[in-house]
Amino acid sequence: MRQTVLGVAAVAALLVLAGVVAGSTRATSRTSGPAADQLPPGFLGSTRPGFRAVGPRGVLNGQGHARFGIANIDSIANWNDHYFANGFSPTGTAQREWFTNTVGNPPQMHGTTTFAAPIVPVVVSLRNYDGSPRFVNGQPLVSDPTQYVQPVLDSPIFQSSTYSSSTVPTQITDAIQRAEYYAAAKSDWHTLLAPSVKPALTLSVPRGAYRFALNADGTCCSYILIDYNAFVNGMFPATSPPDNSTVVGQAENNGDITTKDISTFLFPNTFLYFGDPSQCCVLGFHTYDYENGDASNGNLQRDYVLNYSSWITPGLFGSRFADVTALSHELAETFNDPFVAGDGIHDITPWWLAPNGNCQDILETGDVIEDLPNATFPITMNGYTYHPQNEALLPWFEFQQPSTAIDGAYSYPNESVLSGPSALQTAGCQ
Numbered sequence: 001m002r003q004t005v006l007g008v009a010a011v012a013a014l015l016v017l018a019g020v021v022a023g024s025t026r027a028t029s030r031t032s033g034p035a036a037d038q039l040p041p042g043f044l045g046s047t048r049p050g051f052r053a054v055g056p057r058g059v060l061n062g063q064g065h066a067r068f069g070i071a072n073i074d075s076i077a078n079w080n081d082h083y084f085a086n087g088f089s090p091t092g093t094a095q096r097e098w099f100t101n102t103v104g105n106p107p108q109m110h111g112t113t114t115f116a117a118p119i120v121p122v123v124v125s126l127r128n129y130d131g132s133p134r135f136v137n138g139q140p141l142v143s144d145p146t147q148y149v150q151p152v153l154d155s156p157i158f159q160s161s162t163y164s165s166s167t168v169p170t171q172i173t174d175a176i177q178r179a180e181y182y183a184a185a186k187s188d189w190h191t192l193l194a195p196s197v198k199p200a201l202t203l204s205v206p207r208g209a210y211r212f213a214l215n216a217d218g219t220c221c222s223y224i225l226i227d228y229n230a231f232v233n234g235m236f237p238a239t240s241p242p243d244n245s246t247v248v249g250q251a252e253n254n255g256d257i258t259t260k261d262i263s264t265f266l267f268p269n270t271f272l273y274f275g276d277p278s279q280c281c282v283l284g285f286h287t288y289d290y291e292n293g294d295a296s297n298g299n300l301q302r303d304y305v306l307n308y309s310s311w312i313t314p315g316l317f318g319s320r321f322a323d324v325t326a327l328s329h330e331l332a333e334t335f336n337d338p339f340v341a342g343d344g345i346h347d348i349t350p351w352w353l354a355p356n357g358n359c360q361d362i363l364e365t366g367d368v369i370e371d372l373p374n375a376t377f378p379i380t381m382n383g384y385t386y387h388p389q390n391e392a393l394l395p396w397f398e399f400q401q402p403s404t405a406i407d408g409a410y411s412y413p414n415e416s417v418l419s420g421p422s423a424l425q426t427a428g429c430q
Contacts, residue, residue: 035136039213041222044271044281044316069101070339070346074259074293075303077113078338079106080346085399087350090361092427100363100394101346103262103305103335104191107181116261117193119152120251121145121200124224124270129207136220141212143221145268148311149197152266154382155324157331158195161379163413165406166190172379172388173331175413176365180336180393182406191335198256201247203234211277223269223316225280231272235265235308240292248289252304262334263306264327270310284309284326286334288342305338307331314387321387325376328388329366336394337363349397351425355418359429368392369417377413390414396421 069078081100089095104113126141128134134141152158156172163175167187170178174190209230213222235247242249247265250256257263271281286307293300309327337347340362347363354360354368369375369390376387395403396410399421409415 037207037211038136039211039225039277041213041216043213043277044223070343072300073303074297074300075288076103076115076260076262076305076338077105078103081106083398085350086424087399088361088425088427090344090348090427095350098349098398099346101337101339102177103338104177105189107178107185107189110186110188112188112190112192114192114194116258117158117195117264118198118251118257118261119149119195119264119266120198120247120256121149121266122247122270123200123202124221124226124267125202125204126210126212126220126224127204127206131204131206134207136214137218139214139219141220143224143268143270144200145266145311146200148266148268151384152311152324152327153195153197154384155327155386156379156381156388157324157328158193159381161381165412172328172413173335176332176391176393177335179406179409179412180395183404193262193331198251199254201250203231203247205230205234211273221269222313223271225271225273225277228272228274228282231308236289237291242289242291248304248306252289252291257304257306259302259304261305262331262338263304264331265306265308266327267308267310269313269316283312283321284330286330286337287340288338303339305334307334320371320375322376323384323386325387325389329370329391332389332391333364333366336365350399351427351429352397352422353425353429354392354422359425361427363394363397365391365393365397368396369411372417374414374417390417392418399424 069080078101083098084096085098087095122145124143126134160169160171162169165175165179165182170190171192174192177191178185205226209227211225214220215222237243237246237249242252244250244253271283273280284307289304291302293302307330309330312321312323312325314322341347349361349363351361356371358367360367366389369392375389377390379386390411390413393405393410393412395405396418402408403410407415410418410420
């Protein structure tokens with residue numbers, strides 16, 4: 001059941017632009033020029049794209065250090081740890097001890113943990129006010145992500161490449177995790193993703209809750225912007241057991257995703273704004289959907305760990321974000337914080353201030369580096385140059401000096417992005 005979103009600014013009232021009236025049909029929704037809610041191709045170049053952590057309310061767990069992680073939930077394998085650093089709690093109280101929660105098994109253990117990683121392509125269908133399919137210049141406003149599935153499967157996220165943190169080729173999220181626990185990690189300790197492609201599902205968005213830009217040939221769409229609230233309401237079930245009126249609810253009911261998976265909902269150049277397109281753009285987020293348990297699982301709360309990520313066609317945001325930047329960002333953060341600080345204890349960190357100006361107090365490893373000039377780490381494989389994102393390492397959040405990560409680094413795979421941890425911050429970086 002979808003719960004209150006944490007750490008997101010209040011959303012302004014939705015602006016409904018003039019356009020096709022309710023009850024319009026294909027014949028009456030054709031236009032001779034740009035529609036009122038159509039944006040120019042270069043609009044995204046003036047935005048400040050980024051990411052969000054979306055965390056439903058979690059289950060409080062008093063254990064600070066536990067091999068088997070968060071107790072009394074039906075979800076992925078995870079483990080807890082703790083560290084000591086001077087800092088301030090979310091409310092501004094001085095605090096010394098902090099707690100982490102991480103996917104897989106502790107680095108001191110041998111062996112590989114492999115998670116099923118279903119990919120659910122999501123078709124975006126832009127609708128009229130009355131819910132009927134919308135057409136512009138005779139073309140349906142439907143954007144299909146399936147063309148991006150194979151490039152994602154061929155990317156460093158799911159294919160192995162060579163990294164300094166591993167003696168064998170591996171996936172980039174595993175390489176980053178090994179880098180941050182390098183001092184403690186056994187040589188054969190790995191955390192891997194086993195992808196599978198599920199049937200495409202459709203997110204229908206009513207007019208007034210989106211903007212769009214057409215391709216050069218007049219088809220849909222170069223990119224789509226969706227109001228954040230409308231997107232979340234269309235994605236996450238509001239009832240438990242989940243109904244089929246939402247994308248995540250359908251995937252759960254169909255068995256396309258389970259509580260033991262790390263699931264991806266892949267979108268085609270689909271980004272989120274807050275109330276007004278000028279408040280743009282969210283390119284992805286990681287979260288979990290929780291549903292009530294029943295007798296079949298011992299009545300444990302079911303937590304489905306997942307992310308929304310958009311494929312980003314190179315050039316939409318200049319050179320800052322491209323192809324799998326969003327997905328790599330969200331999966332790396334999922335590895336370090338699968339439940340998005342949802343219990344108010346694990347993965348809450350001392351307040352930090354990143355070089356890009358982000359001020360936060362949760363373990364969001366990508367947010368520290370996003371939108372910096374050297375934010376991505378180009379990797380060429382399978383005939384394509386991909387742009388996964390560099391990530392801040394755990395010692396950066398622990399204010400370690402020196403860092404216990406690989407080579408004393410604070411970022412990876414590019415170890416030069418961060419030269420040292422943030423200066424100590426008070427609550428809100430005041």
